[in-house]
Amino acid sequence: MVNDFGESMLFLAIDGGGTKTEAVVADRGGRCLGRAVFGGSNPNFVSFEAAAHAVAAAVRSALEAASASPGRIAKAACCIPGMKKHREELSRLLEDELGLASVLYDSDMDSTLFGALGAKEGIAVLAGTGSFAMGVNEHGDNFVVGGWGPIIGDPGSGYAVSASALRAAALAHEGRGPNTLISDKLKRHYGVTDIAQLKSVISADNTGSLTYLVREAACEGDGVAKKLVFEAGEQLAELAQAVIKRLDMDDARYKVVLTGGMTVFGDPLLSAFTASLRRECPSITIGTPFGPPSAGALMLAYRAAGVPWSDDLLSSLKMTLL
Structure with missing residues (x-):
């Protein structure tokens, strides 16, 4: 045309x-x-x-x-x-x-x-409020993994990490999990004095942006927060692996890029993502976003x-x- x-x-x-x-x-x-x-x-x-x-x-x-x-x-x-x-x-x-x-x-x-790759072929893993991985190979075949939304689940996404942070605070409050700095940060964020009060204030539209609290806690050395970041990186790698294997793209000619708001976690997230991906897909190129x-x-x-x-x-x- x-x-x-x-x-x-x-x-x-x-x-x-x-x-x-x-x-x-x-x-x-x-x-x-x-x-x-x-x-x-x-x-x-x-x-x-x-x-x-x-x-x-x-x-x-x-x-x-x-x-x-x-x-x-x-x-x-x-x-x-x-x-x-x-x-x-x-x-x-x-x-x-x-x-x-x-x-x-x-x-x-x-x-x-296309924004992540700046090209017609390759794989992009989005880790924003939601998450998914999509790839297109040299033959024009494409495949998508994830993108199910918050109810079925978007592994490694901001929403998933936020929900995990709330869960970790609840478990700590009940004595079923380790103490975490996330608890006090959540209380300040929601303006409550007790974790139990979260039951009456949290909803689907006010939990997707708690990742900054997890980031703060991880930077302060909190073990629970660091574990959440590590698990998110591994979950995002699993999305990429599924696309790579389906489209037979474990080849240095192809690039996989991690993009989206979750990348603010920096090296801890990217290192977990890279290490997990490399174990299953040793040949594909891991790059940085085009845009x-x-x-x-x-x-x-x-x-x-x-x-x-x-x-x-x-x-x-x-x-x-x-």
Whole structure:
């Protein structure tokens, strides 16, 4: 497909998750012109009303930062998990209320994959509020592991680590587990004086962002917190291993990348991930992310418009989005 969009036309990425929503406006050459971040938009973790507010605010702010009107957007790519059942309402918001003429509704898995790799082949492991691994091999075969959501479980995710932290504090309170610094941090976070009071204050929409407490406790030497980080790294490696084996990708030609908000744990998480992955998949290359999922969403918008992923475009994306 050969596009007929002029050089003055712009492209819009909308990347959503459990804790944040990012909108990016870029030109045809991959140069970021406007960017905005607001609250979560995954309706598995927030209400649709809150999600819609975050999406609208992010899009409007990104357009304002780029000094652009909705009419200049040649193609927008919207990649928000959990939105399938709200597709009609989301379409009304973006196309009718915000005035976007052409919107591609795609998977957050695709945007994460291409954003992490900056290429058409490889494996991306997302460790954000949720978790999944997705790979595409040289034949175009793809496979996804995880992404089940908070009820069935997203191993190694921020939500899973947060739930484990709450569980560890409960066990310590009852004398069924070791004492942990996480307990006092949770009490301060929720404004309670006793761990038992957590029963009345925690809910699905206020537990996904407790990972910073686990990180603090781990940095302070807490054994329970360090164990949670280690286990998360191993669980994320298991997701990658399943994809690698299914697609026969244990080869140095392919790259696997760990990306998402959980990477703030740094070396403890990455070391556990790497060691576990290497035991089962010794040949695959372990790399660093090309860019955020918003870069992948822009790549999807370009592809839908017939704009090729040239080296110059990808280089520009990487320089202006990091």
